[in-house]
Amino acid sequence: MTHKVHPFIFRIGQTTNWKSRWFSMKNYQEYLREDTGIREWLMKKLKTSHVSDINIERSPNVMNIIIRTARPGILIGRGGEGSQKLKKEIEKKIISIWKTIPLRRRPSLPKREIKITIEDIKSPNTNAAVMAQNIADELEKRIPFRRAMKQALEKVSSQKEVKGVKISISGRLDGSEMARYEWLKSGRIPLQTIRADLDFGQREALTKYGIIGVKVWIYKGDVFEKVEGRK
Numbered sequence: 001m002t003h004k005v006h007p008f009i010f011r012i013g014q015t016t017n018w019k020s021r022w023f024s025m026k027n028y029q030e031y032l033r034e035d036t037g038i039r040e041w042l043m044k045k046l047k048t049s050h051v052s053d054i055n056i057e058r059s060p061n062v063m064n065i066i067i068r069t070a071r072p073g074i075l076i077g078r079g080g081e082g083s084q085k086l087k088k089e090i091e092k093k094i095i096s097i098w099k100t101i102p103l104r105r106r107p108s109l110p111k112r113e114i115k116i117t118i119e120d121i122k123s124p125n126t127n128a129a130v131m132a133q134n135i136a137d138e139l140e141k142r143i144p145f146r147r148a149m150k151q152a153l154e155k156v157s158s159q160k161e162v163k164g165v166k167i168s169i170s171g172r173l174d175g176s177e178m179a180r181y182e183w184l185k186s187g188r189i190p191l192q193t194i195r196a197d198l199d200f201g202q203r204e205a206l207t208k209y210g211i212i213g214v215k216v217w218i219y220k221g222d223v224f225e226k227v228e229g230r231k
Helices: 029-045 072-076 079-097 129-141 145-156
Strands: 051-058 060-071 113-120 166-171 182-185 194-205 210-222
Touching: 029 051, 029 079, 051 129, 060 072, 060 194, 072 113, 079 113, 079 194, 129 145, 129 166, 129 194, 129 210, 145 166, 145 182, 145 210
Parallel strands: 060 113
Antiparallel strands: 051 060, 166 182, 166 210, 194 210
């Protein structure tokens, strides 16, 4: 039997890069816990900012959190107030994450500078995570799911660099008693081609009938050289 594989897993180093970029000889487990906790917390907190992904880079004295968003103005705020406030909240969150480590094996909290880099997504209509969030937002506003899917499909397909797009949603659609799965597709989606530049995003819509899952695949052609970072 076949198994579903995340589109990014076996494309790392080809068309995608690691979301955590660092190496540690000692506190590897603690840093990994820290990365996971920060990423999950930020994705929930910044839901309305249409964040695509969060990358974390570390050096001995600096921790750089790179947030890619379709709405950078909301995060930065007037005069940078928003980003400064977010930085302080992240510092508090890091302390709370380290407190979850058992005391007998908890290392001392490293002293380092926390930096926040906010990157603007220049073409949000070709970003799978942003489009998935757009669909989820419309479902939460009780817009019919077929209309939300078709509008998103047309918007993505109209982009010149897009070769194919697939959108799927699952759950109690339009309040039906039984959960079901619906999907739309345009063009090619080569899931088994490693060199395919395939973007993937998934989000959840919280409706009064329950959670509806949204998944989006966007194919932008093939890549024949390894990439240093995804833009």
